[in-house]
Amino acid sequence: MAITTLWDVAYFMATALLGLVGRIIPPLAAPLGNVDLIWGLAALVFGAILLAASMINTIMLIWFERKMLGRFMDRRGAMHVGYAGLLQNFADGLKLFRKNTFKPRDADGLGFYAGPTAYLVTSLLMFGVLPVSTGWSDGSLPLSMLLALVIFSFAPLFIFISAWSSNNKYSLIGGMRSAAQMIAYEVPILLAVVAVVVVSGSFDLNTIVNEQRNFWFWTLPLTLAMIVFVTGMLAEMERIPFDLPEAEAELVEGWNTEYGGMLFAYFMLADYVRALAGSILIVLLFLGGWTLPSYVPAALTSFPLAGIFWLMLKTYLVFGVFVWIRAALPRVRTDQLLRIGWMRLIPLSLASVVIAAAFVLVKCVPVLGCVPSMGG
Amino acid sequence: MESNPEDIRAQLTAAGAVGVLAVEPFDGAAARVKFAPESAAALFQVFRDALGFTHLSTVGGIDWVTRYEVFYLLWSDATKRYVILSADLDAKTPHIETASPTWPSANWHEREAWELVGIHFDHHPDLRHLLMPDGYQFHPLQRAFKLHEPEELEVKVRHV
Amino acid sequence: MSAVAPAAPLPAAPKPGPVVGPGGELPVVTNDVTFVEIETLRSREFLPAAKEALSAMLKEQGESKLIRPVFNWAGRNSLFPLHWGLACCAIEFAAAFGARWDAERFGVVPRSSPRQCDLLIVNGTVTWKVAHKLIALYEQMPEPKWVIAMGNCATGGGPFRTAYSVVPGVDKLVPVDVYIAGCPPRPEALLDGILRLEALIRERGE
Amino acid sequence: MAADVEQKGRSKPENPFLIIGKPLATAARQFAKSLIRPSTIVYPFERLEDPKFREEVAIRSGRPIGVGQVWDNYRGVHALNVNTCISCNLCAFSCPDLCIDMVTVPGGDPKHPKKCPQIDYGKCSYCGFCSDACPEGCLSMTTRYELSTPKRAEMVYSPQKMFEIYQRKLPMNPIRLERPANEDSILLDVPLCIGCNACARDCPTECITMLDIPKVAPKPGEKPAKRIWKEPVINDSDCVRCGTCISVCPKECLFWGTHS
Amino acid sequence: MSEMWINMGPQHPMTHGLWNLRVRIDGEMILDVDPEMGYLHRGIEKISEDRHYNEVITLMDRTCYVAGMAWEHLYIQAAEKALGITAPERAEWIRMMSEEFQRLASHIMWYAAFVQDLGLMSPFLYGMRDRDLILDLFQAYTGGRLTYEYMRVGGVRNDLPEGFPKQAREVLDWLEPRLVEYDRLCMGSDIFRSRCDGLGVLKESDCVRLGVTGPMLRSAGSKRDIRKDRPYSRYSQVEFDVATADAGDVTGRYLVRMEEMRQSIRIIRQTLDWLDHHPGPVIADHLPRWLGAPYAPVGREGYLLKRNYPKGVGLSAIEEPHGEACAYVVNEGGEHPYRVKFRSPVFANLSACSHYLVGYRVADIPPIMGSVDVCVGEVDR
Numbered sequence A: 001m002a003i004t005t006l007w008d009v010a011y012f013m014a015t016a017l018l019g020l021v022g023r024i025i026p027p028l029a030a031p032l033g034n035v036d037l038i039w040g041l042a043a044l045v046f047g048a049i050l051l052a053a054s055m056i057n058t059i060m061l062i063w064f065e066r067k068m069l070g071r072f073m074d075r076r077g078a079m080h081v082g083y084a085g086l087l088q089n090f091a092d093g094l095k096l097f098r099k100n101t102f103k104p105r106d107a108d109g110l111g112f113y114a115g116p117t118a119y120l121v122t123s124l125l126m127f128g129v130l131p132v133s134t135g136w137s138d139g140s141l142p143l144s145m146l147l148a149l150v151i152f153s154f155a156p157l158f159i160f161i162s163a164w165s166s167n168n169k170y171s172l173i174g175g176m177r178s179a180a181q182m183i184a185y186e187v188p189i190l191l192a193v194v195a196v197v198v199v200s201g202s203f204d205l206n207t208i209v210n211e212q213r214n215f216w217f218w219t220l221p222l223t224l225a226m227i228v229f230v231t232g233m234l235a236e237m238e239r240i241p242f243d244l245p246e247a248e249a250e251l252v253e254g255w256n257t258e259y260g261g262m263l264f265a266y267f268m269l270a271d272y273v274r275a276l277a278g279s280i281l282i283v284l285l286f287l288g289g290w291t292l293p294s295y296v297p298a299a300l301t302s303f304p305l306a307g308i309f310w311l312m313l314k315t316y317l318v319f320g321v322f323v324w325i326r327a328a329l330p331r332v333r334t335d336q337l338l339r340i341g342w343m344r345l346i347p348l349s350l351a352s353v354v355i356a357a358a359f360v361l362v363k364c365v366p367v368l369g370c371v372p373s374m375g376g
Numbered sequence B: 001m002e003s004n005p006e007d008i009r010a011q012l013t014a015a016g017a018v019g020v021l022a023v024e025p026f027d028g029a030a031a032r033v034k035f036a037p038e039s040a041a042a043l044f045q046v047f048r049d050a051l052g053f054t055h056l057s058t059v060g061g062i063d064w065v066t067r068y069e070v071f072y073l074l075w076s077d078a079t080k081r082y083v084i085l086s087a088d089l090d091a092k093t094p095h096i097e098t099a100s101p102t103w104p105s106a107n108w109h110e111r112e113a114w115e116l117v118g119i120h121f122d123h124h125p126d127l128r129h130l131l132m133p134d135g136y137q138f139h140p141l142q143r144a145f146k147l148h149e150p151e152e153l154e155v156k157v158r159h160v
Numbered sequence C: 001m002s003a004v005a006p007a008a009p010l011p012a013a014p015k016p017g018p019v020v021g022p023g024g025e026l027p028v029v030t031n032d033v034t035f036v037e038i039e040t041l042r043s044r045e046f047l048p049a050a051k052e053a054l055s056a057m058l059k060e061q062g063e064s065k066l067i068r069p070v071f072n073w074a075g076r077n078s079l080f081p082l083h084w085g086l087a088c089c090a091i092e093f094a095a096a097f098g099a100r101w102d103a104e105r106f107g108v109v110p111r112s113s114p115r116q117c118d119l120l121i122v123n124g125t126v127t128w129k130v131a132h133k134l135i136a137l138y139e140q141m142p143e144p145k146w147v148i149a150m151g152n153c154a155t156g157g158g159p160f161r162t163a164y165s166v167v168p169g170v171d172k173l174v175p176v177d178v179y180i181a182g183c184p185p186r187p188e189a190l191l192d193g194i195l196r197l198e199a200l201i202r203e204r205g206e
Numbered sequence D: 001m002a003a004d005v006e007q008k009g010r011s012k013p014e015n016p017f018l019i020i021g022k023p024l025a026t027a028a029r030q031f032a033k034s035l036i037r038p039s040t041i042v043y044p045f046e047r048l049e050d051p052k053f054r055e056e057v058a059i060r061s062g063r064p065i066g067v068g069q070v071w072d073n074y075r076g077v078h079a080l081n082v083n084t085c086i087s088c089n090l091c092a093f094s095c096p097d098l099c100i101d102m103v104t105v106p107g108g109d110p111k112h113p114k115k116c117p118q119i120d121y122g123k124c125s126y127c128g129f130c131s132d133a134c135p136e137g138c139l140s141m142t143t144r145y146e147l148s149t150p151k152r153a154e155m156v157y158s159p160q161k162m163f164e165i166y167q168r169k170l171p172m173n174p175i176r177l178e179r180p181a182n183e184d185s186i187l188l189d190v191p192l193c194i195g196c197n198a199c200a201r202d203c204p205t206e207c208i209t210m211l212d213i214p215k216v217a218p219k220p221g222e223k224p225a226k227r228i229w230k231e232p233v234i235n236d237s238d239c240v241r242c243g244t245c246i247s248v249c250p251k252e253c254l255f256w257g258t259h260s
Numbered sequence E: 001m002s003e004m005w006i007n008m009g010p011q012h013p014m015t016h017g018l019w020n021l022r023v024r025i026d027g028e029m030i031l032d033v034d035p036e037m038g039y040l041h042r043g044i045e046k047i048s049e050d051r052h053y054n055e056v057i058t059l060m061d062r063t064c065y066v067a068g069m070a071w072e073h074l075y076i077q078a079a080e081k082a083l084g085i086t087a088p089e090r091a092e093w094i095r096m097m098s099e100e101f102q103r104l105a106s107h108i109m110w111y112a113a114f115v116q117d118l119g120l121m122s123p124f125l126y127g128m129r130d131r132d133l134i135l136d137l138f139q140a141y142t143g144g145r146l147t148y149e150y151m152r153v154g155g156v157r158n159d160l161p162e163g164f165p166k167q168a169r170e171v172l173d174w175l176e177p178r179l180v181e182y183d184r185l186c187m188g189s190d191i192f193r194s195r196c197d198g199l200g201v202l203k204e205s206d207c208v209r210l211g212v213t214g215p216m217l218r219s220a221g222s223k224r225d226i227r228k229d230r231p232y233s234r235y236s237q238v239e240f241d242v243a244t245a246d247a248g249d250v251t252g253r254y255l256v257r258m259e260e261m262r263q264s265i266r267i268i269r270q271t272l273d274w275l276d277h278h279p280g281p282v283i284a285d286h287l288p289r290w291l292g293a294p295y296a297p298v299g300r301e302g303y304l305l306k307r308n309y310p311k312g313v314g315l316s317a318i319e320e321p322h323g324e325a326c327a328y329v330v331n332e333g334g335e336h337p338y339r340v341k342f343r344s345p346v347f348a349n350l351s352a353c354s355h356y357l358v359g360y361r362v363a364d365i366p367p368i369m370g371s372v373d374v375c376v377g378e379v380d381r
Helices: A006-024 A026-032 A035-072 A088-098 A109-129 A144-152 A155-165 A169-200 A205-211 A215-237 A261-286 A306-328 A334-362 B005-015 B037-050 B106-117 C043-063 C067-077 C088-096 C128-140 C151-156 C187-204 D005-009 D021-036 D051-061 D090-094 D129-133 D159-167 D198-202 D244-248 E044-048 E056-063 E068-083 E089-117 E122-142 E164-186 E190-196 E204-210 E250-277 E345-351 E353-357 E362-372 E376-380
Strands: B020-026 B029-035 B055-063 B067-076 B081-090 B095-097 B120-122 B154-159 C028-030 C033-038 C119-123 C146-150 C178-180 D078-080 D100-105 D114-120 D139-141 D185-188 D208-212 D230-234 D254-257 E003-008 E020-026 E029-036 E312-320 E323-331 E339-343
Touching: A006 A026, A006 A035, A035 A088, A035 A109, A035 A261, A035 A306, A035 D021, A088 A261, A088 C067, A109 A144, A109 A155, A109 A261, A144 A169, A144 A205, A144 A261, A155 A169, A169 A205, A169 A215, A169 A261, A169 A334, A169 E003, A205 A261, A215 A261, A215 A306, A215 A334, A261 A306, A306 D021, B005 B020, B005 B029, B005 B037, B029 B037, B037 B081, B037 B095, B055 B106, B055 E323, B055 E339, B067 B106, B067 E323, B081 B095, B081 E312, B106 B120, B106 E345, C067 C187, C088 C119, C088 C151, C088 C187, C088 E122, C119 C128, C119 C151, C119 C187, C146 C151, C146 C187, C151 C178, C178 C187, D021 E122, D021 E164, D078 D114, D078 D159, D090 D100, D090 D129, D100 D159, D114 D159, D129 D139, D185 D230, D198 D208, D198 D244, D244 D254, E020 E362, E029 E353, E029 E362, E044 E056, E044 E339, E056 E068, E056 E376, E068 E089, E068 E312, E068 E323, E068 E339, E089 E122, E089 E164, E089 E250, E089 E362, E122 E164, E164 E250, E190 E250, E190 E362, E250 E362, E323 E345, E339 E345, E345 E353, E345 E362, E345 E376, E353 E362
Parallel strands: B029 B081, B095 B120, B154 C033, C119 C146, C146 C178
Antiparallel strands: B020 B029, B055 B067, B067 B081, C028 C033, D078 D139, D100 D114, D185 D254, D208 D230, E003 E020, E020 E029, E312 E323, E323 E339
């Protein structure tokens, strides 16, 4: 059996594991051979691999940001812990794991502990939905894109819960800003996605990616939608210039002011999980996902794990752009942020939908020799 | 830059200022004007309105053991010069009328002079501690207040 | 006693006994023992619990020869100092995080909230007015935590130790792990102090 | 005359599409530059006080890193040459922070124990007044700055410890203060002097000699003055102006002044 | 949401020092502010009374730790007047150059801190990097990075070392394009402009009334600059322009400071040219003993009092990087100054803060207070 997808790996491991158990305890061999049981175990293994991969990727993303930001700032960034500071974030995580976790006296216990946990868990759910390559996830979700966006928009709820239950004024202001900001930016993001749906004709991320084999044609009608989506994503990820909820200068550390130790690590991790997921989403929706334009040599796409390689490369490039923006731009103010959201981005996203629809109507402009196959 | 007490004296006379005791030359300022503390409020108005000293640089006090001195450093944008006002105060209960209605910037300077030197400013809008904690009872810039090397000192933290 | 109780004859001689301001911010002087009264909302609650939890955790780790060195390595390689500037040394503290010295190389990233810090760098003169705030900040930091007294003012009051308002050494208020001499210390000296603290943590096996 | 910066600075960005273009371009240029060599000094391995390193880095990065070629001027820890110290106390006198104590070191004769400075680096403000005041040049400041210690007591440097630093031959602060051309000298208020020899005994440079002066016969009706008929003569060229004699004089008859 | 008081400080990223801004807010709007100072009150004026004239210099560097040279210059001028001593010509020019270098370093430090408050991270590091070059120059001729102890009553400690003018010009050549870069990072982006335009407005008449000086005053349209109006040192012999703006807002202060940096570079170039061609002594010939270090101590405490030494009062005013600073030194003939009184510009600028904060938003506090350039060391002294 050729192992080409993550499912295959998981199935193979589950089979081997159950086979081993059956070999050791022969009476169990027959009931363990049940296909449903193997599939169930395979799903667990699949989840574990996905979780580990996404966590390691997230930590590498933090390292990537620190090093790149360092170069933007004419310095080196973490470099003495591990080779080139690769182990720095692992040290940070372990240290925070060891730190004493406590609850301020007047904080609300349930919200204080549940908020960050739920924030991290819902952020990690994203990776169950986002396909990373052909066959590397369950492709049977017809509305996977909508599901991804829904999971993405859970965050303000949990941020607000943890901010309120910290019983700190800075946290509360930060939480309110966060809620206002995320709700304001949901709308343009969804409208920009409508443009994608109009062009691709599907809510399934796999289909959307496959539609983008005509890469150059794809970018033309969706340039505006992409700009809107990336701007909205910046706000959703709470990165500079839209990192008002954690605005260091006025709100000490924003909504995580009262958090230390592992709960703070949850917040940090979840932030970067969201950044990673958001970057992958941008790549999937606009930059071709794991595919390359159809005219590139086949050798570039045929080596093992090529799909994941291209996807991650694109993801890190997109994240690099975010780091670049962070290095060069100041933070905006709340009212300006909301004004940008409601008065600039929403008209722009509506316009992008109209443009996309017009392209679909005209339907057959061959660009660079590619004949679009639109409408799903 | 040059000290010019005659000019100040002439202008003061023209403005009808009362309570001026002496106008002395002073290096770096137009003059040093000694005045009686009772006529402070009126004199401040004269200096601001008639002589054009619109900017109050600072207010300071000096403890001369037998008496206190309070001095005001004023600057005029029109003539580009400083003038020093100075008044001798009683050693027992040094007090003078506040300058903050005339120059709002005097507010904090007077608070500082009150807390460090111990000169009381009558009718000051907000005469409370600025640099030292509330309830501090000493006036450190008085001559009687001596500094000494800290000895070994045990500090205990008590939670309230 | 430093200058909080001058023996000088003053017009309004203070009555002997505790001198307490409304905010309880003054050091109280009784028989050569100075109390700093602090009003910490949260620290009192969590501090005993924190100490207990930490000692339990350390005990647990002590039994495991594998885990403890790993956590020690993590702890000493990721010291987050509190982003707090007191006086002159704060400028050199900032310079150490500037492009030329870049303290982030060692994993030292300043955080603004004491909850997320491991390291309190006292970079400047501590006055009696700020003493109780300093203690409160120290107590808000979760265990394990360390203190660096940067510069002479934090070490022993420096040139201002004779003044009436200055605490002659921050070790009177919080336990200090490493002293850095200098007035102010160069950024390299601060980095040297941080490296010294890392060596100290490794030595102590915290 | 006044440069009104309002007009220059406030003009709107020319191209509305490039509202964030300029900072992004600037950051990108810096990124490209520092990919080759950021201006960070990898401190424990590269040190600014190493001139070779400074040159190398400046050439590689194309910018003036650590321009101070006279880096040796830095005022760090003191180095003390115990052998040439004359125990004149000048360093302790001139210290504004009163962090220098004169402590006895072995090597003096029992009558006049040799005293050398001991510096508390928890109080020192590194102003350099002591090394400026040192007449023999035995106390000088080196470029060493790494002084972190877990123990407060270790910050007090004894003369021996500073002598060890001296023996390491670290770069010393090369700028030495020249003594002013016509300094004040120590003058004697002759009628007040009782000839007690205290100044000559304590003078660190032994530039005071007690000379006999002719006895003056008491005036009729007066008792003969209780006076040892000697008075100090100070050799100005050897005097280091430490003021020890002024401090020990019981009658306050020595003072600063000019001979004219 | 109802009104509430929040404490910004003494440990808060906005404060850049040790003070507490109590703010009453309604939602995000500021209704009232109440600054609480004194957390860094070190009694410098009192300690000065126990020190010799030269020994006060060590305190001056620490009074304002971003502008040590300027405060040394301020104090030295007042002390020289009080003691009746004049410094040689070359020393005056070196002092002027030092003050301008200090202004440059202080303004760059301000820039770094100010943009960091706005969330711009990289200019902070660029600023610190470029400021370090100026500090290197200081170190080359004074031996200290922040605390110089360089000026003495009657001159300066030592002459400039060999090769210094060349290095100084190299640094200025490096800095000039950097200033353009700073401008591109800030004024080049619309976000920065929208954060700063029309914020913290203080009109010229209000500035004068409230004692606000320095770049804050000049950004409101006034041309008051002590260097021009009442030239001290040798400022009458160099050419420079006074930077002014009209609006009196945060952008105006930014523009004024950026222009001042350029003017400082211009002044430094002129002083370097002068210093190249005029060698000479840097310290006065004959100095009295009671100055204290380093010209030997005065012996027993108080022994000078029985002799007749000149008395006097010295007043000096300089244009410090933050504004108008004054010193008032009373010499009563002892070896210590009888009373030293300083006027700190930030003290006055901060005392007016309710006038330029109320009515704006919480998010506006960092840029507004950043544009004031708070240095708590000189406020509390």
